[in-house]
């Protein structure tokens with residue numbers, strides 16, 4: 552993939568057909584990190600799409616000495632971490648992957664020290680890591696910071712851990728570290744997201760003892776050894792949501808295959824409020840929309856089970872075609888409106904009251920074609936959606952971003968009748 556590549560969308564036509572949901576990046580990344588915990592033997596993780604973030608995680612794992620064999624056709628990865636050799640993570644990789652932080656607990660357990668330079672990921676504001684480091688310190692780690700964080704320790708003891716905010720990777724990291732600390736740890740105000748739940752099931756299958764799954768209080772009893780396992784990762788609710796909103800904005804009828812409707816409850820609720828018809832048929836969602844005359848919506852992002860911040864940019868695209876004013880409030884990240892500048896290029900009328908985390912969308916917009924360059928996965932998804940509602944040509948540069956979160960995007964959209972192509976300048 553080069554910076555010359557871009558995605559071209561010629562929208563303005565309804566979608567029809569079926570699309571399968573990919574495996575969940577945000578559940579798989581902690582599983583890849585945890586697959587470094589067993590001292591011998593191969594772990595197998597299934598339903599692993601070849602997303603850019605996942606490929607960077609493979610490179611990090613190989614860098615520290617793990618053998619990683621990936622079978623993209625089968626979406627299976629096999630990890631053998633018997634011979635880990637180093638614990639200094641290179642900035643050339645960590646600056647591309649925020650989930651690099653999830654490699655701290657396994658390397659600490661296996662090698663007694665980790666050196667982590669700055670981490671990358673979506674630029675959404677401050678994105679502190681203080682809950683992670685404070686938790687590791689309470690469990691017994693020593694942490695120093697200079698041009699990199701150095702986390703070290705040999706002896707970890709269970710304790711009470713409290714997150715000021717139910718951080719997603721913070722919960723995963725503390726759960727993993729508590730899993731090998733002696734005695735019992737209680738994690739309060741933990742994240743309850745489905746990906747955290749799936750990751751906890753992964754750790755339990757490895758031999759960990761974790762109680763309170765899906766609630767805000769997790770109790771973890773440390774064990775001395777965790778074993779390699781064979782695990783099928785959950786499907787990606789964010790990928791499912793992208794295709795739901797694609798049907799909503801473009802119009803037509805699309806079946807989305809491989810969802811847990813409960814995990815998407817609020818998105819379904821908001822889309823139905825907007826006038827999109829959604830039928831739940833077991834693990835398939837049938838989404839049908841006129842693609843115009845939608846009703847405006849109020850959205851406030853919250854930790855799960857609230858409305859997911861990762862859907863905020865996409866529902867903003869949808870609200871642009873609604874008749875009237877929509878209010879979109881971001882409450883998780885302090886800078887998560889970068890898609891607004893890109894949407895405006897397509898003609899959207901959006902007032903930003905950034906200090907209040909509020910965007911007021913004045914719909915309906917008749918989108919015009921434009922060249923865009925979104926700076927993160929979900930902003931790119933937002934522009935892709937707007938492009939589907941625009942009869943002119945829209946382009947999305949910086950395609951690395953969308954490839955971090957969605958696999959084979961152009962082919963999967965073509966499968967449901969969209970004119971989405973990947974091109975080189």
Ligand SMILES: CC(=O)N[C@H]1[C@@H](OP(=O)(O)OP(=O)(O)OC[C@H]2O[C@@H](n3ccc(=O)[nH]c3=O)[C@H](O)[C@@H]2O)O[C@H](CO)[C@@H](O)[C@@H]1O
Pocket residue numbers: 577580649650677678679680681682683684716717718719720721860861883884885
């Ligand atoms: C790889 C992955 O799973 N990424 C997801 C994860 O990111 P991530 O786990 O980084 O997000 P968090 O839940 O940790 O962040 C939520 C909020 O807590 C703050 N915070 C977090 C940790 C900390 O130590 N100190 C602190 O202040 C952050 O600045 C942010 O304002 O959850 C986000 C919120 O659902 C999603 O948008 C991301 O897609």
Ligand SMILES: C=C(OP(=O)(O)O)C(=O)O
Pocket residue numbers: 577648649650671672673674861928929956
């Ligand atoms: C914000 C995201 O990822 P990360 O936390 O890795 O930046 C995302 O997946 O939308």
